[in-house]
Amino acid sequence: MRKSCLGENLTAFLFISPFLAIFVLFLGYPLIYSFYLSLNKVTTLVDVFNNLTFVGLDNFKTLFHDGLFGWSLLMTLYYAGLIVPLGIASSLLLAVLLNNKLKFHSLFRTAFFLPYVLDLFVVGIVWTFIYSPHFGILNRILEALNIRYFSEQGFLGNPLTAMPAVVLVNVLKGAGFGMVLYLAALQNIPQSIYESAEVDGAGWWQKLTKITIPLLRPVTLFMVIVGVVAALNAFVEIYAMTSGGPSVNIGGKAYGATWVTGYYLFDTFYVRLKLGYAAAMSYVLLAIAVCVSLINIRILRPKTEY
Amino acid sequence: MRYVLALMILALILGCAKEATREGIVLKVWETYNSEERPVFLSLVEEFEKQHPGIKIEAVNIPFDGLEPKILTALATQTAPDIARVDVAFLPKLAIRGALYALDQFRVESIKSELRPVALSSCIVDGKTYGIPDQVNGLCLFYNKELFREAGLDPNKPPSSWDEFIDYAKKLTNKEKGVYGFGMKNSLWWTLPFIYSFGGDLLTPDNKHCALTSDEAIAGFQFKVDLYAKYRVEGGAWRSGGIRDDMGFQSQVYAMIFNGPWAVKGLERSGIDFGVALIPKGPKGYATNVGGNNMVVFSTSKHPKEAAQFLMFIASKDSQAKWANSLGQVPVNMLADGLIDFSRHPYLKIFMEQMKYAKPRPPIASYPEIENDVNPEMQAALDGKKSVREAMEAACKKVDAILQEEEALKAGLKKQAR
Amino acid sequence: MILLYVALTFAAFVVLFPFIWMIITAFKQPGTEFSSQILPSKPTLENFKRVFTEFGFVRYFLNSTIVAVSSGVLATLLASLAAYAFTFKNFVFKEKMYGLIIASMMVPGLMYVVPQFAIINKLGWMNTYRAMIVPHLANVFGLFLLRQYMGTIPKSLIDAAKMDGANDLQIYGRIVIPLSLPIVATLFLLTFQFHWSNFLWQLIVTNKENLYTVPVGLAMFKQQHEELYTLKMAASAVSIVPISLIFVFAQRYFIEGITRGAVKE
Numbered sequence: 009m010r011k012s013c014l015g016e017n018l019t020a021f022l023f024i025s026p027f028l029a030i031f032v033l034f035l036g037y038p039l040i041y042s043f044y045l046s047l048n049k050v051t052t053l054v055d056v057f058n059n060l061t062f063v064g065l066d067n068f069k070t071l072f073h074d075g076l077f078g079w080s081l082l083m084t085l086y087y088a089g090l091i092v093p094l095g096i097a098s099s100l101l102l103a104v105l106l107n108n109k110l111k112f113h114s115l116f117r118t119a120f121f122l123p124y125v126l127d128l129f130v131v132g133i134v135w136t137f138i139y140s141p142h143f144g145i146l147n148r149i150l151e152a153l154n155i156r157y158f159s160e161q162g163f164l165g166n167p168l169t170a171m172p173a174v175v176l177v178n179v180l181k182g183a184g185f186g187m188v189l190y191l192a193a194l195q196n197i198p199q200s201i202y203e204s205a206e207v208d209g210a211g212w213w214q215k216l217t218k219i220t221i222p223l224l225r226p227v228t229l230f231m232v233i234v235g236v237v238a239a240l241n242a243f244v245e246i247y248a249m250t251s252g253g254p255s256v257n258i259g260g261k262a263y264g265a266t267w268v269t270g271y272y273l274f275d276t277f278y279v280r281l282k283l284g285y286a287a288a289m290s291y292v293l294l295a296i297a298v299c300v301s302l303i304n305i306r307i308l309r310p311k312t313e314y
Numbered sequence: 315m316r317y318v319l320a321l322m323i324l325a326l327i328l329g330c331a332k333e334a335t336r337e338g339i340v341l342k343v344w345e346t347y348n349s350e351e352r353p354v355f356l357s358l359v360e361e362f363e364k365q366h367p368g369i370k371i372e373a374v375n376i377p378f379d380g381l382e383p384k385i386l387t388a389l390a391t392q393t394a395p396d397i398a399r400v401d402v403a404f405l406p407k408l409a410i411r412g413a414l415y416a417l418d419q420f421r422v423e424s425i426k427s428e429l430r431p432v433a434l435s436s437c438i439v440d441g442k443t444y445g446i447p448d449q450v451n452g453l454c455l456f457y458n459k460e461l462f463r464e465a466g467l468d469p470n471k472p473p474s475s476w477d478e479f480i481d482y483a484k485k486l487t488n489k490e491k492g493v494y495g496f497g498m499k500n501s502l503w504w505t506l507p508f509i510y511s512f513g514g515d516l517l518t519p520d521n522k523h524c525a526l527t528s529d530e531a532i533a534g535f536q537f538k539v540d541l542y543a544k545y546r547v548e549g550g551a552w553r554s555g556g557i558r559d560d561m562g563f564q565s566q567v568y569a570m571i572f573n574g575p576w577a578v579k580g581l582e583r584s585g586i587d588f589g590v591a592l593i594p595k596g597p598k599g600y601a602t603n604v605g606g607n608n609m610v611v612f613s614t615s616k617h618p619k620e621a622a623q624f625l626m627f628i629a630s631k632d633s634q635a636k637w638a639n640s641l642g643q644v645p646v647n648m649l650a651d652g653l654i655d656f657s658r659h660p661y662l663k664i665f666m667e668q669m670k671y672a673k674p675r676p677p678i679a680s681y682p683e684i685e686n687d688v689n690p691e692m693q694a695a696l697d698g699k700k701s702v703r704e705a706m707e708a709a710c711k712k713v714d715a716i717l718q719e720e721e722a723l724k725a726g727l728k729k730q731a732r
Numbered sequence: 733m734i735l736l737y738v739a740l741t742f743a744a745f746v747v748l749f750p751f752i753w754m755i756i757t758a759f760k761q762p763g764t765e766f767s768s769q770i771l772p773s774k775p776t777l778e779n780f781k782r783v784f785t786e787f788g789f790v791r792y793f794l795n796s797t798i799v800a801v802s803s804g805v806l807a808t809l810l811a812s813l814a815a816y817a818f819t820f821k822n823f824v825f826k827e828k829m830y831g832l833i834i835a836s837m838m839v840p841g842l843m844y845v846v847p848q849f850a851i852i853n854k855l856g857w858m859n860t861y862r863a864m865i866v867p868h869l870a871n872v873f874g875l876f877l878l879r880q881y882m883g884t885i886p887k888s889l890i891d892a893a894k895m896d897g898a899n900d901l902q903i904y905g906r907i908v909i910p911l912s913l914p915i916v917a918t919l920f921l922l923t924f925q926f927h928w929s930n931f932l933w934q935l936i937v938t939n940k941e942n943l944y945t946v947p948v949g950l951a952m953f954k955q956q957h958e959e960l961y962t963l964k965m966a967a968s969a970v971s972i973v974p975i976s977l978i979f980v981f982a983q984r985y986f987i988e989g990i991t992r993g994a995v996k997e
Contacts (some may be wrong), residue, residue: 009778017824018902023817027810028829035836042839053728054613056390057850060725105740114983117557118911119744120978124852125972128949130965134750140557141550143492143567161697164555173555180747188759188921195886223958226880233834236874237761241840252504253554255694260708262690262700270840277842278383279682281407290843295839342939349786377951380935387936390846393851401956537844560958579763583763607956638815645781704978 046287067288088239099186132248139163167265207276342395396615406679420622445608446625452602472591483547486569492548497559497568509534511596524713600671758966779966800927815878863937
């Protein structure tokens, strides 16, 4: 037995070694390095690696008292809480609809996939127009219905609607990505399962909730975790549409209603040049992401092996 | 599959682009010139190489959005070029963190007296010269002549004072037609002309504290807020998600905006009948802010002396005259003023006139941080969530904290240097 | 049923709004991109012409194709090999290693740039295609996705093959990959797209304009104060052609999984 165990290990490592080699060099090392960076303060810019000032856990302590960071985490949770379920729901809906024998399905698929490959700035500009106060299409429609709530601020300028508005744009842009993943996964569900369910008299709703969705769980887990990671990294979508605004006044301080951590991180890194502080922030984000992922893995663990 | 492999092999071969070995000195330059400026720059490079046979210039055009991250990454590994063209706000950040050569040791003294003081001042940090200005600009008032005529205003008589400005803007605003008298940005830099023209400033004269809570600064910002909130002549361009000022000017929904020399070419092509004027006078006269770009030499350069020579060449009288005449931009060298053919660039005179009233940039390294922290406060005031005074007080707290942090950073760096 | 078609068409129209705007703008005269007229008053091909003559997009496309295709193929290959081992093999530290690998994607990408660049620099890979390709070959998302998917392949199939004396490479090549083809093809598509739009990294590792890629070229249209929208939209429109074509032609293949019946019991 021992010999075959060794053989098993050996072949396994042969299979993962190319991946692992690249991983260790280009991801593992930077990972460790940025953790070390989080314990340091960067002062000079030239030859950063040899000019660090060790400060221990100071960065983390400062982070703990940083009101803006706390706010940004809240906004990130809000953002993730909206975009992850909506993104998954819309992708799943599209995949299920466009998987069957609907006419023109490949045309529709292409249509829904296209926004995914578009530049976020292009998408951002167009949606800014749609959302804008006074002139925006959406506002004009609402004004025709005598709703004037959005006339002055538009959708991105109103703290209540800014985040949902950004989320909607991203959901529409990203639905094609999820759709493709779900479509691919749908191919792996044997037709026979549906057929036997039909024999038992199951309708489309039962088939969807009892067969399709449970069997897509692995991909859903992937979508949740990737969605959370994307939300923690969100930068371009915010930069392209709101720059972190509009302002909310809390306790005499103005905070941005879309000021998510990814945006704050970019600001800290490239504008404020606090590389150590940004690294500490990243590690807090990592901790949060790991926790969220573990919870999700628990929830979405497949209940039946087949 | 075979094609893919071939492609990959091709990649590996093509990838090994060889470094050409040349005689003499090669100066690498990272620049962000646009497609109109680039040919003019390259012709200046050619001239420089002709005059200095031992020196070659290797210029790489970098997209503006990627320049700062690229510079920071390169500095971290000591692979920065010799020279880069950077935004005026970025220079002091690099300077205080030891990334730049102080050029005073390379006899730049001779050219300094020729340069426009507002431009030069953006290169000076703690008394040392860390760059040579290569472009300087400030905001002016752009107005739509067609909309002026429609409102019964004389298109050749732009408003000259804030009172007149309000009067004009009211006449221009026609909400039925979706036209607003003015469109403005919410950002500190774009607010400075208001604050300056009321006699206010961002920092106290010693540059140690925030001065936005002074009565003058508050009056200036209050005026800006009133344009939107009280007089109702501004179209909400400052909002996140609003129609941006420059876009709205092009689609003729804002009759007046602030903008700079860079906008002229695009507007000329758009076919809009527009004029450029000084930003209207406030209680303390005309005023504007300063922006632009400076050329710097990185402290990792092996040929700082030659690099400084190149910088001085670009800022020289002849180069700047050529620059101004080809592109319609304000020359950084004042001696070039006399060599400009204004008939080719009708707006240049106004731009140069406006620069006379430009107030030098605050000589601090944390200006971009200040922008980012102050903007939300100003937005809250514009949105009526706070009074102007409350907003400025909250902003000043943030600014003072940033200034303190900068002091601490500088002190730490000094200790490290010793 | 008709309602469904109407809803889908409407939704498609909404999500394609930016796309439509991009195409319209690409045909507009520069400086009129935001004029009150929605359609171009004098449509022009000038923007497309300038993109390829003045702005060197021919070379950028070549570079991007080399980078995106080789990255797509290699990253998918590496991820599928690793995913095979993580799904079907037992070995020491398996789950610990996997957890660590997955966790690495939860650190914001920003943090990787400087250390990765330092390695590239040490290796002397500045200004090479390698520098753009190799650091992203360990595609953690891809590994995760493939393992999630391969986990749904019935173990019985693998065991049966083992009984028949197939070795791991054969099982990988003849059973697992064909069965995972839809997701493998999808991963290639996504990796391709990632490299086709990876602006910052591709800019940072090149100091030569002839090595610039499409995303770097597109960024050139955003200048310090103004953006050349008509040119940018023309270039963007052309830049999404390859991926759209791949999608249109490959979807039948990888979504409708022609390999089905063959291996399924």
